[in-house]
Amino acid sequence: MGQSKLKLSEVAAIVLILSLALSIVCVVTHFFYAFSFPWVAWCVLGCGAIVTFWSEMIVVRDPSDGPPQKVQDRILNCSEALMDEKIVGIERAWALYERGRAFIGVKDDQAAVADFTDSMKLNPTAVPVYNDRGVALRHLGKFEEAIADFDAVIEKEPDHAAAHANRGVVYDQSGRTSQAIGDVSKAIEIAPEVASYWQERGSYRTRLKNWNGALSDFNKSIELDASNAQTFNKRGYCRLKRGDAELALKDFNEAIRLNPDYELAKKGRDEAEAALKN
Numbered sequence: 001m002g003q004s005k006l007k008l009s010e011v012a013a014i015v016l017i018l019s020l021a022l023s024i025v026c027v028v029t030h031f032f033y034a035f036s037f038p039w040v041a042w043c044v045l046g047c048g049a050i051v052t053f054w055s056e057m058i059v060v061r062d063p064s065d066g067p068p069q070k071v072q073d074r075i076l077n078c079s080e081a082l083m084d085e086k087i088v089g090i091e092r093a094w095a096l097y098e099r100g101r102a103f104i105g106v107k108d109d110q111a112a113v114a115d116f117t118d119s120m121k122l123n124p125t126a127v128p129v130y131n132d133r134g135v136a137l138r139h140l141g142k143f144e145e146a147i148a149d150f151d152a153v154i155e156k157e158p159d160h161a162a163a164h165a166n167r168g169v170v171y172d173q174s175g176r177t178s179q180a181i182g183d184v185s186k187a188i189e190i191a192p193e194v195a196s197y198w199q200e201r202g203s204y205r206t207r208l209k210n211w212n213g214a215l216s217d218f219n220k221s222i223e224l225d226a227s228n229a230q231t232f233n234k235r236g237y238c239r240l241k242r243g244d245a246e247l248a249l250k251d252f253n254e255a256i257r258l259n260p261d262y263e264l265a266k267k268g269r270d271e272a273e274a275a276l277k278n
Helices: 008-029 037-060 068-082 089-105 109-122 127-139 143-156 161-173 177-190 195-207 211-224 229-241 245-258 263-277
Strands: none
Touching: 068 089, 089 109, 089 127, 109 127, 127 143, 127 161, 143 161, 161 177, 161 195, 177 195, 195 211, 195 229, 211 229, 229 245, 229 263, 245 263
């Protein structure tokens, strides 16, 4: 391995400590000049260090859907940290968890499950780990194991909206759409501001041919987020099934405007145009 370098957060932490120490000196030696240039300068420097430190912490904790190279870098950084024998206990559990999330980002769900499981052994009460392992297990088609993880999350935190929604996805994918609707309805009850939950319920209702209920859900989802091409496409198909080809065509056109490469929306547009000609 090459020579190790200080991370940005480590440099920021050093600058922060020096800034606070020198600021104290400024206060002591220039008590009556508290707003003099040295004090202000060191305060600004200290604040800059704090912002730098926390900005990197936020980046590290971002979901694993970033650019592939960034996700690969996170896997490498976590792997290097895990090679350090001094990284133990909760700190090691966190590194495993972060690497597991990054593995999901590169679609290596098997490796993600392994890391999440090892993380749980060190910190069995960490709710997010159960939720994310459930997601990875769902990707692997291990539906019952995924449901067990989401059950564990909901048992610990009954108002965990994401766990209800995630369990709903598993129910739907395993042919239990009515149960899926119940779960995502609970997620909506907990977090009605999340547009994706309304879209999911609309999709489930579409499978049950509940066109009116689905339309209502897609309308609400678009009200909350009018930038999602998929929701317009789904509402377009729902409207087409209800016999409203004119409004369906508008939805398909909007979906294509938002995503010019959206082939399903183009197909829907063709179907709507054909229906209008008949």
